Amino acid sequence: MSMRKFLPVLALALAISPAAVFADSPRLGQPISEADVKAWDISVLPDGSNLPAGSGTSAMGARIFAEKCTACHGEGGKGGKNNELVGGEPLSSRIEATKTIANFWQYSTTLFDYIRRAMPWPNPRTLSDDEVYALTAYILALNKIIDEKAVMNAQTLPKVRMPNRDGFIIRFPDKI
Numbered sequence: 001m002s003m004r005k006f007l008p009v010l011a012l013a014l015a016i017s018p019a020a021v022f023a024d025s026p027r028l029g030q031p032i033s034e035a036d037v038k039a040w041d042i043s044v045l046p047d048g049s050n051l052p053a054g055s056g057t058s059a060m061g062a063r064i065f066a067e068k069c070t071a072c073h074g075e076g077g078k079g080g081k082n083n084e085l086v087g088g089e090p091l092s093s094r095i096e097a098t099k100t101i102a103n104f105w106q107y108s109t110t111l112f113d114y115i116r117r118a119m120p121w122p123n124p125r126t127l128s129d130d131e132v133y134a135l136t137a138y139i140l141a142l143n144k145i146i147d148e149k150a151v152m153n154a155q156t157l158p159k160v161r162m163p164n165r166d167g168f169i170i171r172f173p174d175k176i
């Protein structure tokens, strides 16, 4: 192709190519709405930051647990197909001791976060916030960490001190 013929072809190619590229692009860069972010913004911190409104008691939790959790975790959370949620021998007793909520977990708020995000295993994110507070209260009461009558909510749950709260050694405390 001579240069004189080639230049207009090049100009045309440059003119149409961006349109062609954008037509097939995945339309990246759409602003995300507050509501969309909220659905994913479920991480609860140890101090209780980001706990939602709502509340629940152990008695309410016992009913939900019997219906949605015993199939895998056994009656009263004693263990079945999957993890026991109650008890556990002291971690210091032997190297293979199973790590449980009572003997290992450092923060009570993790229990709320975990249940809300991951349980019941086949249908995560199907529990209401009240139901998650109730199940959290039930499991904490089963482990005798809170009183059976205690109401769990965004104010009371972070104040619950787990038995192994001080059992972790922070390797690099200045990096926190």
Ligand code: HEC
Pocket (backbone or CB within 6 Å): 065, 068, 069, 070, 071, 072, 073, 082, 083, 084, 085, 099, 100, 101, 111, 114, 115, 119, 120, 121, 122, 135
């Ligand atoms: C179909 C089985 C199944 C059902 C139903 C189920 N879970 Fe689980 N659960 C699991 C499995 C499996 C794990 C372990 C997951 C892992 O280690 O990654 C687990 C782990 C947990 C843990 C963490 C235990 C630990 O010590 O690490 C909690 C708390 C828990 N489940 C609560 C619940 C609650 C509350 C319900 C009812 C709303 C429920 N689960 C229903 C299968 C189930």
